[in-house]
Amino acid sequence: xxxxxxxxxxxSGLATGAxxxxxxxxxxxxxxxxxxxxxxxxxxxxxxxxxxxxxQRALGLPLVLTLVVAIVAGGVMAWLVERTIIRRxxxxxxxxxxxITVGLSLILRALAGLAWxxxxxxxxxxxxxxxxxxxxxxxxxxxxxxxxxxLALMAxxxxxxxxxxxxxxxxxxxxxxxxxxxxGISVERMYSTSWVLAGVVGAVAGxxxxxxxxxxxxxxxxxxxxxxxxxxxxxxxxxxxVLGGMFLGVLENLAPLYLPSGIRYSVPFVVLVAVLVVxxxxxxxxxxxxxx
Amino acid sequence: MSLRRVWPLxxxxxxxxxxxVAPRYFVFLASLVLVNVVVAIGLNxxxxxxxxxxxxxxxFLAVGAYVAALTTIHAPAVPVVVTLLIAGAFTAAVxxxxxxxxxxxxxxxxxxxxxxxxxxITEAILNLDTLTKGADGLRVxxxxxxxxxxxxxxxxxxxxxxxxxxxxxxxxxxxRTRPGRAFLALRESEIAAQASGIPVAxxxxxxxxxxAFYTGVAGxxxxxVVGFLSPDAFDVFLSVDFVVMIIVGGLGSVPGSIIGAAVVxxxxxxxxxxxxxxxxxxxxxxxxxxxFMPGGIVRALEPLSRRT
Numbered sequence: 001x002x003x004x005x006x007x008x009x010x011x012s013g014l015a016t017g018a019x020x021x022x023x024x025x026x027x028x029x030x031x032x033x034x035x036x037x038x039x040x041x042x043x044x045x046x047x048x049x050x051x052x053x054x055x056q057r058a059l060g061l062p063l064v065l066t067l068v069v070a071i072v073a074g075g076v077m078a079w080l081v082e083r084t085i086i087r088r089x090x091x092x093x094x095x096x097x098x099x100i101t102v103g104l105s106l107i108l109r110a111l112a113g114l115a116w117x118x119x120x121x122x123x124x125x126x127x128x129x130x131x132x133x134x135x136x137x138x139x140x141x142x143x144x145x146x147x148x149x150x151l152a153l154m155a156x157x158x159x160x161x162x163x164x165x166x167x168x169x170x171x172x173x174x175x176x177x178x179x180x181x182x183x184g185i186s187v188e189r190m191y192s193t194s195w196v197l198a199g200v201v202g203a204v205a206g207x208x209x210x211x212x213x214x215x216x217x218x219x220x221x222x223x224x225x226x227x228x229x230x231x232x233x234x235x236x237x238x239x240x241x242v243l244g245g246m247f248l249g250v251l252e253n254l255a256p257l258y259l260p261s262g263i264r265y266s267v268p269f270v271v272l273v274a275v276l277v278v279x280x281x282x283x284x285x286x287x288x289x290x291x292x
Numbered sequence: 293m294s295l296r297r298v299w300p301l302x303x304x305x306x307x308x309x310x311x312x313v314a315p316r317y318f319v320f321l322a323s324l325v326l327v328n329v330v331v332a333i334g335l336n337x338x339x340x341x342x343x344x345x346x347x348x349x350x351x352f353l354a355v356g357a358y359v360a361a362l363t364t365i366h367a368p369a370v371p372v373v374v375t376l377l378i379a380g381a382f383t384a385a386v387x388x389x390x391x392x393x394x395x396x397x398x399x400x401x402x403x404x405x406x407x408x409x410x411x412x413i414t415e416a417i418l419n420l421d422t423l424t425k426g427a428d429g430l431r432v433x434x435x436x437x438x439x440x441x442x443x444x445x446x447x448x449x450x451x452x453x454x455x456x457x458x459x460x461x462x463x464x465x466x467x468r469t470r471p472g473r474a475f476l477a478l479r480e481s482e483i484a485a486q487a488s489g490i491p492v493a494x495x496x497x498x499x500x501x502x503x504a505f506y507t508g509v510a511g512x513x514x515x516x517v518v519g520f521l522s523p524d525a526f527d528v529f530l531s532v533d534f535v536v537m538i539i540v541g542g543l544g545s546v547p548g549s550i551i552g553a554a555v556v557x558x559x560x561x562x563x564x565x566x567x568x569x570x571x572x573x574x575x576x577x578x579x580x581x582x583x584f585m586p587g588g589i590v591r592a593l594e595p596l597s598r599r600t
Contacts (some may be wrong), residue, residue: 044520085583095543099582100578106578235390266412266416268408273393278395
């Protein structure tokens with residue numbers, strides 16, 4: 001195996017990993033604000049991508065506008081879900097909310113199936129298909145594009161959480177809800193914001209990944225990889241989510257080079273358990289010290 | 293006689309006469325409900341009582357089912373009771389082997405590790421195809437009890453019913469004993485439990501073992517009731533269904549497990565008529581259920597039972 005092949009594989013691994021990282025980030029954003037796990041995150045991604053695709057086909061929009069449509073659709077859908085359903089379960093335990101999101105994922109997948117059937121559709125790509133040649137190394141533009149696009153979004157998220165008033169409020173809610181409320185932060189508004197933000201991140205991830213994996217109602221299953229990535233990194237930590245995602249993506253792409261094809265799908269999970277055995281709270285996570 | 297005493301007797305009588313009054317298909321459906329009841333109780337002992345939510349119980353079910361099927365194929369003379377015990381014991385061993393390294397994991401991390409376990413199990417079944425016939429699936433011969441093959445829906449129903457009743461009775465008693473109370477203490481607060489002198493690691497591991505045993509036995513029953521095993525029947529969605537059963541029924545409650553398993557299984561079957569709309573309706577019911585009955589059906593029924 002040449003070094004060029006390995007570089008190529010690692011590059012496409014980083015692209016896959018970037019998508020997992022975005023999925024993981026959207027899960028972590030909601031989890032940090034509301035302490036619930038959004039099982040329907042994958043289906044929300046699928047829905048916003050489908051809407052963007054349908055609008056693009058109906059109106060013949062330029063591709064860049066597809067991204068805008070997806071972002072708007074993802075954000076609006078997340079906001080609606082939070083305001084009409086999740087908000088009403090505010091008194092319930094997080095298990096209740098988990099089941100609600102399970103129900104939501106079933107509904108969204110069924111709706112997508114009814115509207116667009118359960119077939120696979122090609123999604124137009126933003127990037128040319130001719131490989132970028134750098135000496136002996138050939139890189140697929142789509143890998144570079146996905147990676148770059150994801151990095152840009154991650155940077156934007158980082159800036160949002162680091163520098164803006166809204167980001168600071170969200171971090172405050174994640175740290176201590178009661179204290180945040182006493183400081184005059186509307187915790188409820190932060191719930192909505194976190195859902196919208198997660199919806200938007202998911203929508204971008206969907207549009208970026210759809211040309212590679214095809215558009216289908218089963219696309220939402222990617223949430224499991226996002227979840228794995230978030231847990232490997234340490235659930236609740238945003239740098240951890242990115243790290244976990246990249247790690248998982250590279251690993252998944254490298255594994256088939258060295259392992260028989262039969263067991264390659266187990267690799268992420270074996271690695272997950274191995275990581276957790278050594279570091280029970282993920283790569284960068286810390287074990288929460290709970291009081292009685 | 294108080295209502296508490298009457299209920300189990302009514303349920304037993306209903307179970308006994310069911311094959312005579314119900315059409316054949318409903319006898320099969322009842323067997324399936326009973327299998328799921330056993331899984332739900334096993335899962336609830338782990339998740340509801342010791343707060344370790346597992347998304348991998350389809351994996352345990354698969355282990356039990358394949359062990360029972362392979363035992364019957366390769367040693368047809370073994371009576372079904374022994375086969376089920378082997379399935380349960382083997383699955384419990386797998387559960388312990390998996391539970392011990394996961395002891396340090398809490399909450400989401402444990403759920404994720406169990407999810408991973410489920411994936412690895414289905415993958416392992418596909419790869420051990422000389423033994424399990426992989427994706428082609430495995431036909432399960434009829435179970436035998438003292439030379440008699442249990443080859444009709446009714447005999448399989450009675451097998452399942454007897455085993456389920458025994459396991460429900462065992463669970464009801466278990467949760468009232470010292471270990472059962474220890475499980476509940478673990479759920480409320482691990483630190484407080486530890487401070488009260490409960491050996492946390494021991495009981496968490498034990499919960500894993502017991503839960504896997506229940507699910508393994510249920511897997512054996514599942515193999516005989518359905519008669520055909522293939523790895524894709526034991527996917528993540530089945531694990532999620534089990535979690536749905538115990539949360540909709542009521543976490544940390546044996547009656548809750550029974551109600552949840554029955555409601556979800558019957559609903560699933562009944563909604564089959566709606567084809568593409570099935571997940572839509574099921575999802576809506578789930579959401580409505582959690583919005584209007586937070587804590588599950590059993591919590592919603594509590595005020596009623598207290599009044600009587």
